[in-house]
Amino acid sequence: MKMIFDTHAHYDDKAFDSDRDELLANLFSDSVAYIVNQGTDLELSEYGIRLAERYENMYCAVGIHPENITETSLDDIQKIKRMASHSKVVAIGEIGLDYYWDIPREPQKLIFEKQLELANELDMPVNVHDREAHGDTLELIKKYKPKGILHCFSGSVEMAEEVVKLGMYIGMGGVVTFKNSRKAVEVVKVIPLERLVLETDCPYLAPVPFRGKRNDSSMIQYVAEKIAEIKNISAEEVLEETLHNAKRVYSI
Numbered sequence: 001m002k003m004i005f006d007t008h009a010h011y012d013d014k015a016f017d018s019d020r021d022e023l024l025a026n027l028f029s030d031s032v033a034y035i036v037n038q039g040t041d042l043e044l045s046e047y048g049i050r051l052a053e054r055y056e057n058m059y060c061a062v063g064i065h066p067e068n069i070t071e072t073s074l075d076d077i078q079k080i081k082r083m084a085s086h087s088k089v090v091a092i093g094e095i096g097l098d099y100y101w102d103i104p105r106e107p108q109k110l111i112f113e114k115q116l117e118l119a120n121e122l123d124m125p126v127n128v129h130d131r132e133a134h135g136d137t138l139e140l141i142k143k144y145k146p147k148g149i150l151h152c153f154s155g156s157v158e159m160a161e162e163v164v165k166l167g168m169y170i171g172m173g174g175v176v177t178f179k180n181s182r183k184a185v186e187v188v189k190v191i192p193l194e195r196l197v198l199e200t201d202c203p204y205l206a207p208v209p210f211r212g213k214r215n216d217s218s219m220i221q222y223v224a225e226k227i228a229e230i231k232n233i234s235a236e237e238v239l240e241e242t243l244h245n246a247k248r249v250y251s252i
Helices: 020-029 042-053 066-071 075-083 105-122 134-144 157-165 182-190 217-231 235-250
Strands: 004-009 032-038 058-062 089-098 126-131 148-150 169-172 196-198
Touching: 004 196, 004 217, 004 235, 020 032, 032 042, 032 089, 032 217, 032 235, 042 058, 042 075, 066 089, 066 105, 075 105, 089 105, 089 134, 089 148, 089 235, 105 126, 105 134, 126 134, 134 157, 157 169, 157 182, 169 182, 182 217, 196 217, 196 235, 217 235
Parallel strands: 004 032, 032 058, 058 089, 089 126, 126 148, 148 169, 169 196
Antiparallel strands: none
């Protein structure tokens, strides 16, 4: 039975240029039930729509990633709004804040807020990027109270509990399998399974034993096995529950 729901992928990435269609066809014929490809700018959001049109169980999110805000104007938010009316678009994403890179913070926050407002206006979930910006991210999701997922969660247990209280979901991927993933393991221990979803962020963050290699949706099996080990349940239970959670988030 196909049980894997990859809630956050980047199959538009150049890492897949040599075998994208063959890989996706094989994934959907094997263990993968659904994939949501994430947009990071206008061009790749459009590409994600075209890609999702080719596969029955592939969907997409449209949005502007914080790394791309320097080329973004407020007019672009209206373009995202128009894209969001497509039947294969299920979320606004990947949006958020990234304080790891030297990107001006106030413009990041402005574009993030405008996209949170848009998601609420459209009654759509968001897929939130938060890299070394936990305080401001939490402040803004408390302000706007969107539905959706905090992707590749890297915050504290206390922050995860706040996110869950707001009705959002915690996205977990390959990082939870890494040897230095103490925080992610603690979050998985504490957060109820009904508030977790699985993701790859492929082609990045492949789980152990593939760390450093190109990630793809089939490798979520290893993430599920690690979460099952932490929670002392079966990997099948993890896959089944997170599949239902993701379908609920994205209204699929």
